[in-house]
Amino acid sequence: MALGEFELIERYFTRPTARAVLGIGDDCALLAIAPGQQLATSTDLLVEGRHFLSTVAPERLGHKALAVNLSDLAACGARPLGFTLALALPAVDEAFLDGFSRGLFALAEAHGCELVGGDTTRGPLAIGITVYGEVPAGAALLRSGARPGDTVWVSGRLGDARLALEGFRGHVSLGEDFESLRVAMEEPQPRVALGLALRGVASAAIDVSDGLLGDLGHVLRRSGVGARIDADAVPRSARLAARPLAWQRVCTLAGGDDYELVFTAPPAAEDAVRRAGAAAGTAVTPIGRIEAEAGLRVVDARGEPLAEDWPSFDHFKS
Known part of the structure; x- marks a missing residue:
């Protein structure tokens, strides 16, 4: 029997959280920010044929989908906390999902960044990730700080x-x-x-x-x-x-x-x-x-x- 949406999420994307107060399973995730920290967030959308080739290995696609978002946090000087995943699939392909989720979580775990929510739907293959991080108030790296002589x-x-x-x-x-x-x-x-x-x-x-x-x-x-x-x-x-x-x-x-x-x-x-x-x-x-x-x-x-x-x-x- 083919997996349904919620079985798909449960099998490939549900994991216990250690840093988030509340992760997958409720209408909203809850992230606790330490005193004196600011929340940094960024979103990227990857579309097949535009951002990645159809021949890419699923493990690498899972890795890259998160990597491009973590790169935004890096440019801000923010420490990763968690992320949400919106995934559109033409059909349930368990071999793809297995590889994709392994690549995704390997990078997530390397950076202490937890999957805390998201959505799945049928459609052309597309991956949307929103990542959250924290940075001390006033310490974020910005695009506006360059000065002559730097x-x-x-x-x-x-x-x-x-x-x-x-x-x-x-x-x-x-x-x-x-x-x-x-x-x-x-x-x-x-x-x-x-x-x-x-x-x-x-x-x-x-x-x-x-x-x-x-x-x-x-x-x-x-x-x-x-x-x-x-x-x-x-x-x-x-x-x-x-x-x-x-x-x-x-x-x-x-x-x-x-x-x-x-x-x-x-x-x-x-x-x-x-x-x-x-x-x-x-x-x-x-x-x-x-x-x-x-x-x-x-x-x-x-x-x-x-x-x-x-x-x-x-x-x-x-």
Whole structure:
């Protein structure tokens, strides 16, 4: 007999909660916030064919669905508490649900983030997650704090996810690198520990979801500043560095789906930034500087301006 909605929830998504006061089973979940903390929340919707391919392994899809939300908490410097899941399925597929829920809960447990509620329905495959975290009052990392003279930093390495996508599209041959690059696109690692370590150190932050330059542009607009970025200083993998320079720049500057953090900090905080990266086990690299003049100026390693345009991803333009 096929599973019904409530049997599906009970079998694959109901787990005891340790941090939430009340989880799945009532009309609302209850989350207790410690005194002096603020609630941080973010929502992402993933639609098949737009955000993920139909060939993605269910475990990786479960991981990524939560990872993109945890990445938002990381950019805010918030500690994860819990999340809700809205899941639309064309039909009940228990093999899919088993893999999806295992990938979802493996990442959730790694970050102490509990599933506390949600909804299921029949329809084209789509996944909506709302995540909740806590951050000390006044300590959240915002997009509006960058100041002239600040250094622009980025975590990890950028571009592999975009390179994998171009491989899927048939625009580039990846050979034996394909499977490892595919992991970068389908199983990103949210930089929660780094976001926590950067509280009180970084002046502004955002996660790289739609492309480095486009996402950094949101910080510049909110902060009322500009920036100068060295395109060739942006960290990349050896696999990407072996590609033509034009490909490297497209993938690192406009790739998207990296889910690394790009953040700013005063020059005097350089040692503190590097300590934060070391504490989080994540490489951090300076790639430019915030300037008073509005706009984003991209240069090469020699300081020569680059005239190319690297638009970020836009759901209604791309």
